[in-house]
Amino acid sequence: MLIKKYLFLLFLSFFCLNIYSQTVLSSDSLLILARKASFQQQNYTLAKQYLHQAIQQSPDYTDLWVFLGRINSWEKNYDSAAYFFQHALLIQPSYEDASLAYAKMLYWNNQYQQSLQICNFGLKSHPESASLQLLKSKIFIAQKNYDSAYQIIQILIHQKKDVDAARALAGSIKSLLSKNQVDVSYDFVYFDRQFNNPWHLASVDYGRTTSFGLLTGRLNYANRFNENAFQFEVESYPHISKVFYSFINVGYTNNDNGVFPQWRGAFSLYANLPKSYEAEMGLRYLQFGNNPTWLYTAYVGKYLKNWLLGARTYIIPSNYTSKAGFVYSAMARYYFGGAYDFIGLTAGYGISPDDRYNAVLLDNRANLAAYKAGLLYRKTIGKMNVLSVDFNWVNQEYLPQTKGNQYQAGVSWMFRF
Known part of the structure; x- marks a missing residue:
């Protein structure tokens, strides 16, 4: 009788474990849920819960760390955001999205020199990145280095890369370039x-x-x-x-x-x-x-x-x-x-x-x-x-x-x- 009871409990445990394994969401699914919670529900707390759960499953999944950094920057938790961006770059130094997100956060907080350093770090792996070049131009404008900003924009226009954004910026740069x-x-x-x-x-x-x-x-x-x-x-x-x-x-x-x-x-x-x-x-x-x-x-x-x-x-x-x-x-x-x-x-x-x-x-x-x-x-x-x-x-x-x-x-x- 005890043997039958033991076998029944063992079978039930394997059955429940099998059901649980089928219901555990993948890291990609958790990232999608985090984005929906952020953009559609404006629920950053729930979004971070999804991301932390996904990181436990896939600790080297760089997009999870980058998105976690973005959410913390939206919440003005800048030290935490910097930690997550830095961890993403530690996992994958050549990841363009991590450099761009980190540099943008620093730029919007008037930390222009640090932002420029991250931009240049990203451009080492992606020298043709229009997004990083545009941000670098904006940093130069903030630093009143108008000649360097204008040179970058002219290159982007000549290469026909992100021309609409570059041209939108070019007029204001040229006004600042000549006193x-x-x-x-x-x-x-x-x-x-x-x-x-x-x-x-x-x-x-x-x-x-x-x-x-x-x-x-x-x-x-x-x-x-x-x-x-x-x-x-x-x-x-x-x-x-x-x-x-x-x-x-x-x-x-x-x-x-x-x-x-x-x-x-x-x-x-x-x-x-x-x-x-x-x-x-x-x-x-x-x-x-x-x-x-x-x-x-x-x-x-x-x-x-x-x-x-x-x-x-x-x-x-x-x-x-x-x-x-x-x-x-x-x-x-x-x-x-x-x-x-x-x-x-x-x-x-x-x-x-x-x-x-x-x-x-x-x-x-x-x-x-x-x-x-x-x-x-x-x-x-x-x-x-x-x-x-x-x-x-x-x-x-x-x-x-x-x-x-x-x-x-x-x-x-x-x-x-």
């Missing part, structure tokens, strides 16, 4: 019906890159409605963080003949978003005589290899016109070189307060239709000169049920030093 810039421009505007005489606009500005961003002073001249006037502007692009920067503009003229708005102002907050997106939200202010108004704008853009695609809207509140007005525009740029080498196309509806040659027409409080299209060509000449040529067509309803065409051609030359 001074002078820009001279001229625009000619012809009307087939609305006005008998063409408009002439010219401007000259000087900008300097400072510790908080680009600061520019500009003098504008215009001949409109057979009247002449000058306008002075000051604008700046203050840097706020690694993600955000802003745009501030103030313009004034002492003429009250309507050639320029007596006051103009602008403020925008820009964001460089993940996956090569960029976005903007802002305000615009125009005052013609005693008729001030605030306008609101929003923009979103996306870099796709050699292209930048974007859409923008302006909202004109109903306290300025008979009903709220909207301006829409879409743009596409094809880059054939660096950040200042592209062909751009625009199309839209309505008059924009940012169209320097046309914004004065917003003094008309009626909601009149306007359709527009434009072409812009910009090319770097030498290292520090930029030539821009543009042409725009506007079909505008300047009186109810009465339309006319407007043709604008402009040229500008920018010199950086």
Whole structure:
């Protein structure tokens, strides 16, 4: 009887052990569960439990250590995160993802020299890594080593590696690379019906890159409605963080003949978003005589290899016109070189307060239709000169049920030093 009982218990133990072995999850399955717990449930505690269980089963599985390091960095447990990243590199020194994750954590915590060391360590095994090179360029920017940052970006663009992200970064680097810039421009505007005489606009500005961003002073001249006037502007692009920067503009003229708005102002907050997106939200202010108004704008853009695609809207509140007005525009740029080498196309509806040659027409409080299209060509000449040529067509309803065409051609030359 005791023998039968013993055999039965032995059989039951083997049966339970067999069932348990079939239900134990693999390390890959536990990693998948950890990712779901992190990204879908935002439950980092559960995710870490899955990862620690997987590490007990597969202590040399590098992805487990890297993901554990990432979770700890999201939780701001930086010492723990560093330990897990270092352990991953100890297991597999040539693992690119471990070097990238570790260097990014150090970069976002302003530990630039340590981040650069990890980047260089990863690049020894992966010298062609676009992700590590992009991060290295950002580190150089943070260290104000703009020449080195720009060299890396130019190599990536030339090799066509992660070009959308590289080009998104190239413009800001080039602005920081040269401390001074002078820009001279001229625009000619012809009307087939609305006005008998063409408009002439010219401007000259000087900008300097400072510790908080680009600061520019500009003098504008215009001949409109057979009247002449000058306008002075000051604008700046203050840097706020690694993600955000802003745009501030103030313009004034002492003429009250309507050639320029007596006051103009602008403020925008820009964001460089993940996956090569960029976005903007802002305000615009125009005052013609005693008729001030605030306008609101929003923009979103996306870099796709050699292209930048974007859409923008302006909202004109109903306290300025008979009903709220909207301006829409879409743009596409094809880059054939660096950040200042592209062909751009625009199309839209309505008059924009940012169209320097046309914004004065917003003094008309009626909601009149306007359709527009434009072409812009910009090319770097030498290292520090930029030539821009543009042409725009506007079909505008300047009186109810009465339309006319407007043709604008402009040229500008920018010199950086």
